[in-house]
Amino acid sequence: xxxxxxxxxxxxxxxxxxxxxxxxxxxxxxxxxxxxxxxxxxxxxxxxxxxxxxxxxxxxxxx
Numbered sequence: 001x002x003x004x005x006x007x008x009x010x011x012x013x014x015x016x017x018x019x020x021x022x023x024x025x026x027x028x029x030x031x032x033x034x035x036x037x038x039x040x041x042x043x044x045x046x047x048x049x050x051x052x053x054x055x056x057x058x059x060x061x062x063x
Contacts, residue, residue: 007021010035013032
């Protein structure tokens with residue numbers, strides 16, 4: 001496993017804190033997301049967000 005390749009999947013780890021790369025160890029409280037998850041969430045919020053099974057319109061059926 002290549003740690004640098006793994007870090008590259010998580011945009012938040014590009015942050016520099018006091019001149020050093022961010023190290024985040026509080027995953028029990030809140031896990032950071034890889035770029036693929038961020039991209040999928042953005043797509044959902046931009047074009048798919050709707051109540052499921054509460055209507056018969058396009059967005060509801062797609063969700």
